[in-house]
Amino acid sequence: MEMEMKMEDKYAVINNYRIRYLEEGSGPNLILVHGLGGSSSSWINNISNLAQDNHVYALDMLGFGRSDKPKIDYTIELFVDMLNGFMDALAIDKASMIGSSLGGQIVAEYALNHPERVDRLILVAPAGFTPKTFKGTSTLRNYTRIFNAKSKDGLKHLLERVHGTSIDDEYLEWMYEYIRMDNAKHAFLSALRNSAKAERLSRRLRKSLESASIRAMIIWGKEDKIIPVRYAEQFIDMPNCRLILLENCGHRPHVEASSLFNEYVRLFLKYG
Numbered sequence: 001m002e003m004e005m006k007m008e009d010k011y012a013v014i015n016n017y018r019i020r021y022l023e024e025g026s027g028p029n030l031i032l033v034h035g036l037g038g039s040s041s042s043w044i045n046n047i048s049n050l051a052q053d054n055h056v057y058a059l060d061m062l063g064f065g066r067s068d069k070p071k072i073d074y075t076i077e078l079f080v081d082m083l084n085g086f087m088d089a090l091a092i093d094k095a096s097m098i099g100s101s102l103g104g105q106i107v108a109e110y111a112l113n114h115p116e117r118v119d120r121l122i123l124v125a126p127a128g129f130t131p132k133t134f135k136g137t138s139t140l141r142n143y144t145r146i147f148n149a150k151s152k153d154g155l156k157h158l159l160e161r162v163h164g165t166s167i168d169d170e171y172l173e174w175m176y177e178y179i180r181m182d183n184a185k186h187a188f189l190s191a192l193r194n195s196a197k198a199e200r201l202s203r204r205l206r207k208s209l210e211s212a213s214i215r216a217m218i219i220w221g222k223e224d225k226i227i228p229v230r231y232a233e234q235f236i237d238m239p240n241c242r243l244i245l246l247e248n249c250g251h252r253p254h255v256e257a258s259s260l261f262n263e264y265v266r267l268f269l270k271y272g
Helices: 076-089 102-113 138-148 152-163 168-178 184-197 204-209 227-237 256-272
Strands: 012-014 017-025 027-032 057-061 095-100 119-124 215-221 241-246
Touching: 017 076, 027 076, 027 102, 057 119, 076 138, 095 102, 102 119, 102 184, 119 256, 138 184, 152 168, 152 241, 184 204, 184 256, 204 215, 215 227, 215 256, 227 241, 241 256
Parallel strands: 027 057, 027 095, 095 119, 119 215, 215 241
Antiparallel strands: 012 017, 017 057
């Protein structure tokens, strides 16, 4: 994954932390926020395509990828503050945002706190919309075990069980490096705990959509084993909100069905 990425790594200092990001294209601003355990490279199949008519930024959130990993409490509020600092540092006044899983929870919370800085909102199987009673799936629990992997083969077997698809060597190499980084496990588990504890988003997002201060599109794979697709039902009757359900697709539509994903995103960003 890392080796195929032709874009040059860039770094910004946000709140005294070093944050890595990738940047490509010109036009309306578009910020991509990865999910739990992901990085800017999670969007390898999307950045160049979306950059044909957008100025795309993909960042490693604090605690993930090659960004700093301090031993702190990784709350949703922290991530929202970091995202705001990122926009300030790069002089991005307003942007559309795509967030996957945990990233979806982050960008939705960001849009609710800073609606004047968000154009369109695209949530990919977002966290934060499950009820408090949701304790996670067995697949999500398996994902938390990546840090116990003792070999690349063991890690590969676990990741393929989690994603339900084969994974390429570049992704495996990256993840094997990632799970050995200082404080990576701490950041991962802290972010997961705080995601579950954070205030739920459904009611607040509906209110914003009703007032037309936000326009949203939700994309969900029907075969999602991490956040089951039944949690997409709540978006069906939300105003100013499109819902796309993809056949034969799991928790990462931007990876598993990237061509279709890119097409839907570009159409939504152009025409709404």
